[in-house]
Amino acid sequence: MADQELNRQEEFLITQQGFRENAYKIIMKMNDWSNMTPGSKHLVDEILHSIFFLGKINEPSFPPNEIFSDDDILEALMEKYPRPFQFYLTELPRRSPFSCVLDMIVLRENPENEEQIKQSLQELIRDLAPQFLVSSIICISQKSNTDQNSKRYYGVSMSTNGPNPGKIVIAASCLSKWDEYVSGAVMTYYPKKKKKEYFDGTIKVPGNIRCEAFSLSRDEQMSPCKSCHNLFGLNTQETKEWPYGNCAEPESLSNLLKNEEEVKNTTHVHEYSAENRQRAEREVRKDLQAVLRTIHFNTWTGEFYNPESE
Numbered sequence: 001m002a003d004q005e006l007n008r009q010e011e012f013l014i015t016q017q018g019f020r021e022n023a024y025k026i027i028m029k030m031n032d033w034s035n036m037t038p039g040s041k042h043l044v045d046e047i048l049h050s051i052f053f054l055g056k057i058n059e060p061s062f063p064p065n066e067i068f069s070d071d072d073i074l075e076a077l078m079e080k081y082p083r084p085f086q087f088y089l090t091e092l093p094r095r096s097p098f099s100c101v102l103d104m105i106v107l108r109e110n111p112e113n114e115e116q117i118k119q120s121l122q123e124l125i126r127d128l129a130p131q132f133l134v135s136s137i138i139c140i141s142q143k144s145n146t147d148q149n150s151k152r153y154y155g156v157s158m159s160t161n162g163p164n165p166g167k168i169v170i171a172a173s174c175l176s177k178w179d180e181y182v183s184g185a186v187m188t189y190y191p192k193k194k195k196k197e198y199f200d201g202t203i204k205v206p207g208n209i210r211c212e213a214f215s216l217s218r219d220e221q222m223s224p225c226k227s228c229h230n231l232f233g234l235n236t237q238e239t240k241e242w243p244y245g246n247c248a249e250p251e252s253l254s255n256l257l258k259n260e261e262e263v264k265n266t267t268h269v270h271e272y273s274a275e276n277r278q279r280a281e282r283e284v285r286k287d288l289q290a291v292l293r294t295i296h297f298n299t300w301t302g303e304f305y306n307p308e309s310e
Helices: 002-036 041-057 071-080 082-087 097-109 114-126 163-176 180-187 226-232 249-259 261-265 274-294
Strands: 137-142 153-156 210-215 220-222
Touching (some): 002 041, 002 071, 002 097, 097 153, 114 137, 163 180, 180 249, 210 249
16 A cells, blocks of 8 residues: 555656646746747746746745756846746735736737737647646637727636645736726635625626637637626526636636726626625635645735836
């Protein structure tokens, strides 16, 4: 029995090497892209912090010096991007790493080039181990499902592995990143997939907007899950309920609502008091702190990381 357990542990540690390998490949690719893409340095800064944080809470843990086997690469990154190395143990990321990858590719390809953006993501994913730091779904939203020339807003599913990293990053996105309507909807159900009795921040987005998700691995359109129907009023026949906030739709709709005032003004929001919104935020933060204690991450200052601007 002892030998079997030892073998299981060794196999687990071998599979976890996918985290380290993907982290290295993604960071090097982002760094290369940034060198050719003006105005993208902050995305490398942000993804370094996000990956270092997830590496810290991974089991086993992967500190930065284990992700980079080459000391010269590590030192060059530390010199160019000192803040992620300084703050990954004390501040939480505002979103998961693949969202930074998505932003980089959208910046490089331009938002209107939807197929090229999907293709670039798929090419990157093919070179990576499954599960680790990789999103499986992309969502594209537009203010009109008939005007194909309207601006596109993108989002990807959470690129976290395991329940605790997912809970942490979803809570962080609610508290620090997403549009207030999207965060309010997700906080209605976070973290237990059960609707709060005292707070209903769910919304119904206008029926004439476009909000379509696609599988990056199978390159096919995906219907919204039951969770996204409950959060945003998206039509679906699906009965699967993913963790609320895990899908690509929240990020995509958040970007749409932040930038399209007309859509935001015609989005129906369930009524709730400011006091109950604050209570929901306090509860999400309390749950977040409980998860951090569970994984023995006891150094959070309460702050969320701000990447260095250009």
